[in-house]
Amino acid sequence: MADLHLSLDRQAGGLARQVAGELREAVRTGRLPAGTRLPASRDLARDLAVSRGVVVEAYEQLVAEGFLESRIGAGTTVAAVTIEEPASPADASGEFGGRPTSPDLGAFPRQAWGAAYRHVLATLPHDALDYGDPGGVPELRGELAAYLRRVRAARAEPENVVVVTGVAQGLSLVVQALGPLRLATELPTSERQTPLLRRAGAELIGIPVDDEGIDVAELARSGATAVLLTPAHHYPTGVVLSPRRRAELISWAARTGATVLEDDYDAEFRFDREPVGCLQGLAPNRVVLAGSVSKALAPGLRLGWLVAPVSLAAELRKFRGEFDLGSPVLDQYTLAHFIATGAYDRHLRRMRREYRARRDALVGALAERFPEVKVCGISAGLHLFAELPPEWDARTFAAEAVAAGLAAEPVDGPAVVIGFARWPGHRLAGAVREMRSP
Ligand SMILES: Cc1ncc(COP(=O)(O)O)c(C=O)c1O
The missing domain is CATH 3.90.1150.10 (Aspartate Aminotransferase, domain 1)
Known part of the structure; x- marks a missing residue:
């Protein structure tokens, strides 16, 4: 019979839970190998000076979880479970944080964001805590449309705006909604996005970037049905798409029916002059604008937006509903309030x-x-x-x-x-x- 070495804290209560926890740990760590026969509940109860019911309850719990087996006549034994060690979190740690495109997280406006959050909690009707519109709560879509018209010269109304968790999710949704795509990307490009674009179903074609931005003649020859680019500030080389190339790109899209995905990831930060308006403002029927607060506030907020033609926006909203029922509503109302009060601009x-x-x-x-x-x-x-x-x-x-x-x-x-x-x-x-x- 196994000597179980269980230690119990009698002051803490929940004795059955404690016995089950100790036994579970002993199985997990291999201290009690498969096939080990456990004492009869009456004997273990006597050893531990607890009531028999406590041990029975603990055994039943672990039988239900698959750690123990109980057969009439054979008593209770340790089941032949394969215990998997969870993958070490250290595996992924090197992949995150400290990126060249990360903002100063120490400058996150904690006070102002906290005030906006508290305002939302104090004023939001109970009903607003239900599932929100999967395309984003109307208040935020309204604020974003006005902000993007004002700051990015976008052609945006609330019904064009779809709230997403960031540019990354936005691109992923658009690629899936548009169906099989030959998607041109800039060369070089943000390597971080290529896996998600492929996973969303796009076949990628790299098109070189020179000091005027993406080579549109090469793009036209490539047979691409869509293009993803960073016209305001190419990642990584930092060039701006020239006026000539902007015109060529839009006429190519109009001619071929291709979709332009405009990644507006850091357009708020131009230091030498006013940023150029977004492409979406020139060709709202061909361009989908994608942006987020990842540079302006913090990537961890996972708050972003798409601006798309109304029919595509409706489809993206439906898609998001089918996918995961939308973004957290409190964060959306908080950002809406943060923009509306001028805190975002400040x-x-x-x-x-x-x-x-x-x-x-x-x-x-x-x-x-x-x-x-x-x-x-x-x-x-x-x-x-x-x-x-x-x-x-x-x-x-x-x-x-x-x-x-x-x-x-x-x-x-x-x-x-x-x-x-x-x-x-x-x-x-x-x-x-x-x-x-x-
Ligand atoms: C080129 C580019 N686009 C977009 C993003 C932002 O993605 P998200 O809005 O999903 O945080 C980044 C972040 O590093 C980026 O480098």
Whole structure:
């Protein structure tokens, strides 16, 4: 008979739950191997000085869970369960955080967001806590439409807007809703998005980007039925789609019936002038605009939007309903209130000034420490793109930047993307000075 070594805390109560917990743990860790015969409930109860009912209840619970088996005549034995260890969370930890495109999370407006959340909790009718419209609560769609008209020159009404959890989910939904697509993406592109686009069913074709943005002539030759691009600030090179290419792109889409997916991921942050209006404002029937608060506030909020032609927006809304019944409503009302009270604009104004100073500091420090490195692209966003001399190794340079504490990633070229949002200018400059020469 097994000696069970169970320890109980009599003050805590819930004795049956405690006995079951101890036994479950003993099976999980292998201390009680499969086939081990457990004491009769009466004997174990006596050993533990508990009532027999406590042990019976614990045994029954573990039989129901599959840890123990009970057969008439054979008593209670440990079942032949295969205990799987959960995958270690450390497996994935390196993949997240510290990206060159992450905003300064320390600058998240906790007070103002908290005030908006409390306002929503204090004023929202009970009924509003039910499942919301899967396309987004009307208040937020209204605020977003007005905001995007004002700031991005979008052609947006509440019925064009679909609330999503971010650009990532937005693109995934659009690709699935449009059916099998030959989807052109920029070359280079955000590698992070390619798995989700493929998983959503798109066949991807890379189209080169030069200093005017995506090569539209090449796009036209590719037979693509849709294109995904970052016209306001190409990721990663930082170029803006030129006026000529914008016109060519739209006429290609009109001619072929192709859909343009406009990833407007960091358009709020342009430091040298007003941002160019979005493509969607020029061709609202051909373009789907996708944006989120991931750069302006925090990626972890998972709040974003699509602006699509009305019929597609209706389909996306239905699709979202079938997929997962929509986004959390309290967060949506909070963002609506945050925009309506001007808190969003105030935060953006403050961060724009801050990020501009940080970018200038990083550019200055790079010029001083590595005069061979050429910073490309416009003064915008949360990252910069720097071309390295051809004989340098991008991986080594990026690793050196990461070792100095910067968020950096190598790009073929050789080139490197470096984020400047997370630190004040003097720290960025200090880190660059610390980097060894390649
Ligand atoms: C090119 C690009 N688009 C979009 C996003 C944002 O995605 P989401 O809105 O899903 O957070 C990112 C984030 O890093 C990005 O780099």
